[in-house]
Ligand SMILES: Cc1ncc(COP(=O)(O)O)c(C=O)c1O
């Protein structure tokens with residue numbers, strides 16, 4: 001299996017090299033050259049299998065033998081052994097035809113653990129085999145950072161630098177990152193918003209001198225290894241509701257588009273998905289794009305679902321490439337337009353192709369709080385605000401003959417203030433995090449400037465060849 005860049009100017013790579021690369025050298029994102037297929041008999045046979053076994057079946061064709069099968073199985077068993085629920089990602093019914101897929105039973109209480117616990121083991125394995133070190137960078141609006149730090153802490157082959165927007169993550173998210181004091185973990189609070197963090201991360205990848213000097217690698221969903229691991233729960237949940245014998249729909253709280261893109265991949269692989277619904281908060285660039293055919297940046301506002309306060313939605317580039325019939329030149333021109341002027345237009349054909357598979361809707365903060373309250377009253381179910389954004393939009397797309405699965409991306413205790421204000425309930429942290437507020441913090445505040453971040457990293461990265 002070869003991986004190609006959405007911008008067409010980077011070398012084709014195998015799975016391990018694509019995972020270590022993170023972002024392609026032409027600034028594009030890697031995608032498999034062809035979509036592996038899983039037929040209906042294989043999907044039916046997934047019923048009642050442990051999550052790690054389904055993960056092995058879904059991920060193996062993408063790895064394509066580059067990691068020995070027994071090693072891959074071992075990594076998956078270990079990764080999902082860190083989850084506190086036997087099913088890893090259980091489904092809960094909240095209404096007739098409406099189900100919530102709980103993705104927050106991992107060590108940091110958000111869906112990012114599903115991919116990050118796998119990716120850290122894969123990277124460690126590849127680097128160990130090659131006797132190499134890497135410098136990992138990541139941008140976070142709160143959850144990617146905590147999951148990545150937890151998964152990579154103490155690993156000998158990697159140093160990890162996570163940029164979060166200063167003061168714009170929840171206190172729980174912040175402390176889950178800044179109280180990890182392992183030597184290979186470096187927290188940067190950037191004087192800017194999440195998009196600024198992400199732009200600096202991408203620009204560091206595009207500075208090839210710096211990139212090669214510190215052996216840069218990334219763990220945001222620009223990394224194909226993240227997406228592939230997120231495909232798995234689309235299969236497990238659909239199968240639990242009768243797939244492949246009946247279709248299901250999914251509604252996904254969306255920011256960087258990695259999670260919902262993983263659903264698109266599952267569909268491409270043969271999972272019968274009726275519709276994928278993109279749910280946004282007030283930062284609704286994706287819904288507007290679906291309505292107008294123009295991707296148009298419009299400033300970020302802070303909401304009660306801060307992990308989705310994003311305008312530059314990285315993985316939309318992967319969908320665009322697909323909708324452009326994999327025309328890399330057109331995709332690159334559109335992405336260059338976004339960088340230069342903050343917008344680009346989709347062709348009518350591309351927009352039409354996207355609309356056949358995706359729906360989109362928005363929930364504002366008042367609607368989100370109201371849905372948290374009514375679902376608690378009617379179903380006795382407490383949701384975090386990101387899940388509630390999606391739940392509200394899912395209700396608009398409900399169809400009587402197709403089950404709707406709303407992805408629950410975070411535990412309510414990660415966002416206690418928003419949960420309390422909507423429902424009057426104090427969402428308590430689980431026992432293993434109950435002393436979070438007593439732990440010592442370590443964080444470095446840096447200005448919103450690429451050279452300041454590069455200087456900081458060069459001084460600390462053990463893979464720095466200039467030292
Ligand atoms: C809790 C939560 N929900 C939803 C999202 C949005 O997911 P994605 O960026 O994959 O679209 C994020 C951030 O990524 C998140 O942390």
Ligand SMILES: N[C@@H](CCOP(=O)(O)O)C(=O)O
Nearest residue numbers: 140141142143144220221256
């Ligand atoms: N909401 C995310 C933003 C980064 O997303 P990623 O999926 O590209 O890593 C976060 O929690 O940090």
